Amino acid sequence: MIERARDFIWHNARTLEQRLFEHAFDGGGAEAVVRAVLAYRNDDGGYGYALEPDHRGPTSQPLHALRALQVFGEVGAPEHATSVLTWLNATCPDGSVPFGLSTSKDHPKAPWITADDQGGLLLTSQIAAALHALGISDPWLDRATDYCWREIEQLEATHPYELRGAAMFLDEVPDRARAELVAEKLRHLEPSTEGYAEGEALPPHEFARKPTSLARAWFTGEQLENDLDELERGQQEDGGWNFNFPAFTPITHFEWRSIATIDALLTLRRYGRIS
Structure with missing residues (x-):
């Protein structure tokens, strides 16, 4: 499985995902x-240049900041936060944190990305979790x-x-009893x-991203095992995995597939399906 994925990554991935797979x-x-991540950093400390594939253009955006933090977490580099x-x-x-900032209004982005400067739980929770x-x-x-806490509790x-x-957020926040x-x-x-x-609804492992996730209790053991079985079977003939939302421009197809491939392998490893 890993050998086939390696072949897919070398054929199709950006330098960042190639380096992440190697690590x-x-x-x-x-x-x-x-x-590889720092190549996307701007002088203001944020990140741009399609580090997160659906938000193109040079301006610093929350989606790129999230991706940078998550990669730093994978390689144990907190100093770069x-x-x-x-x-x-x-x-x-x-x-x-907004989903998107109006500074990106003149650059391409997926149609589902709002750039209205309105803060919300979607990005704030993930960035807080990564930090x-x-x-x-x-x-x-x-x-x-x-x-x-305020938004989730209500x-x-x-x-x-x-x-x-x-x-x-609940998996990472220090107050475990409250979580x-x-x-x-x-x-x-x-x-x-x-x-x-169609088909974009998230499967159980997207909520219970590791065996210690609190969301694991949201599913039966059978549901989670069946989901992981399906994730294993999701590897395509070319060695990569697919993602379950539209590619809004052709270049993002293989960018997202490379990310999905590494995410699938990391999930399977966390759950002991691969070594």
């Missing part, structure tokens, strides 16, 4: 991954954490991506998939 499965160094925090403090001082996973302590993160209507973000109580409440929510593409 995860071939003993590659973390610094090489970090250098400092510039992101500088940018977040300047751009989102109240601790609430907590890195062991970061910062006043901005304190404000973002307070915001996430959550009544949601959609799968927002619920996944909430689950990611367990809130996770129990969230398990009873029925997220709406209105407006989603």
Whole structure:
């Protein structure tokens, strides 16, 4: 499985995903991954240039900041979160992060990306989760954490991506007792998939991203095992995995497939399906 995925990555992936695959499965160094991420960094401390494939253009955007933080987490490089925090403090001082900023209005982006400068739980929860996973302590993160607690605890209507973000936050936030109580409440929510593409609803492993995830209790053991079986079977003939949302421009097809391939392998490894 890994050999076939390696062949797919060398044929199709960006330098960043090639370096990340090397680090995860071939003993590659973390610094090489970090250098690949830093190529996307702007002078303001944020990240641009389609680091996250659906937001094209040079301007610093929250989706790119999230991707940078998540990669730093994969390779254990918390020191590189400092510039992101500088940018977040300047751009989102109240601790609430928009899905997209209006600075990107003149550049291409997927049609589902809003660029209205309106903060929300979707990005704030994931960025806060990534910073907590890195062991970061910062006043901005304190404000973002307070915001996430308020929004999640009063959550009544949601959609799968927002619920996944909430689950990611609850897995990493330091107050474990509070997180367990809130996770129990969230398990009873029925997220709406209105407006989603066919087949875009998220499977169990997207919520329970590791065996210790609180969202694991949202599913039976059989449901999760069946989902992981299906994830294993999802490897295509060319060695890569697919993603379950539309590619809004041709270049993103293989960019997202490379990310999906590494994510699938990391998930299977976390659950002990591969070594």
